[in-house]
Amino acid sequence: MPAPAEPIVQIVPTAEAATPLLLGELRAAIARRTRPVIGFATGATFAPLFAALAAEFAAGRIGRTDFVATHLDEYEGFPPARAGGMVHELVTRCPPFADMLAAGAFAPVPADDRLLPAHEERIARLGGVELQFLGIGRNGHVAFNEPGTPFETGFHRTALATTTREDARPRFLPDEPPRHALTAGIASILAARRLVLCAFGKGKAAAVAAMLGARPATSCPASAVRLHGNALVVLDRAASASIGQAAE
Numbered sequence: 001m002p003a004p005a006e007p008i009v010q011i012v013p014t015a016e017a018a019t020p021l022l023l024g025e026l027r028a029a030i031a032r033r034t035r036p037v038i039g040f041a042t043g044a045t046f047a048p049l050f051a052a053l054a055a056e057f058a059a060g061r062i063g064r065t066d067f068v069a070t071h072l073d074e075y076e077g078f079p080p081a082r083a084g085g086m087v088h089e090l091v092t093r094c095p096p097f098a099d100m101l102a103a104g105a106f107a108p109v110p111a112d113d114r115l116l117p118a119h120e121e122r123i124a125r126l127g128g129v130e131l132q133f134l135g136i137g138r139n140g141h142v143a144f145n146e147p148g149t150p151f152e153t154g155f156h157r158t159a160l161a162t163t164t165r166e167d168a169r170p171r172f173l174p175d176e177p178p179r180h181a182l183t184a185g186i187a188s189i190l191a192a193r194r195l196v197l198c199a200f201g202k203g204k205a206a207a208v209a210a211m212l213g214a215r216p217a218t219s220c221p222a223s224a225v226r227l228h229g230n231a232l233v234v235l236d237r238a239a240s241a242s243i244g245q246a247a248e
């Protein structure tokens with residue numbers, strides 16, 4: 001079998017400059033398929049996209065029935081209304097998602113691993129994920145697939161890495177960040193028809209270099225996007241600064 005096409009890498013001047021491109025990906029997915037499932041990612045990386053998406057809903061340029069929303073991961077024990085959780089973050093950043101959740105047009109990742117098989121079945125029944133947005137952790141994680149996670153894994157419960165918990169600490173203060181999360185696995189992510197991974201800022205430069213450097217390996221979970229064949233990687237200049245430099 002021929003090797004899958006490497007991701008297209010697009011470098012934009014700033015994170016904000018990526019927003020029109022990301023909205024374009026969303027519109028293209030809606031044009032390709034009736035009511036596609038769109039998988040969003042949480043985190044600061046996508047804050048400008050969610051603000052812009054809220055404005056698109058408000059202007060009527062995108063409708064609440066144009067797609068079904070879902071996302072990658074949730075902290076264990078954080079149902080949708082609980083602050084600090086991923087669904088809570090998504091509906092806060094983009095309030096129309098709350099209406100979609102109430103109308104059954106938003107499939108939240110459950111906060112309890114016993115409910116993961118039903119979630120996977122629901123996504124499959126909806127036709128699978130058409131477009132999956134992805135971020136990257138500074139340790140190379142994608143969703144909450146920490147280094148060492150086998151690429152063959154579907155949705156699962158996982159223990160969070162130390163750097164992941166440290167990065168998440170501010171959202172849980174004064175409490176400790178959770179130790180476990182439920183996440184789409186690499187196999188779940190690779191099943192989406194289109195992947196768009198974004199990384200902005202110098203804190204991501206090493207992870208981006210590892211992702212695009214040597215052969216895809218579980219030491220850098222995000223490197224699995226190179227096995228997909230229909231992936232776009234969007235970087236700002238700072239995040240792209242170390243590409244091509246040998247690791248270590």
Ligand code: GLP
Nearest residue numbers: 041043044045135136137143144
């Ligand atoms: C979290 C999420 C990832 C996200 C990553 C980067 O841990 N599980 O899906 O991509 O962190 O977050 P940020 O965009 O805030 O850097």
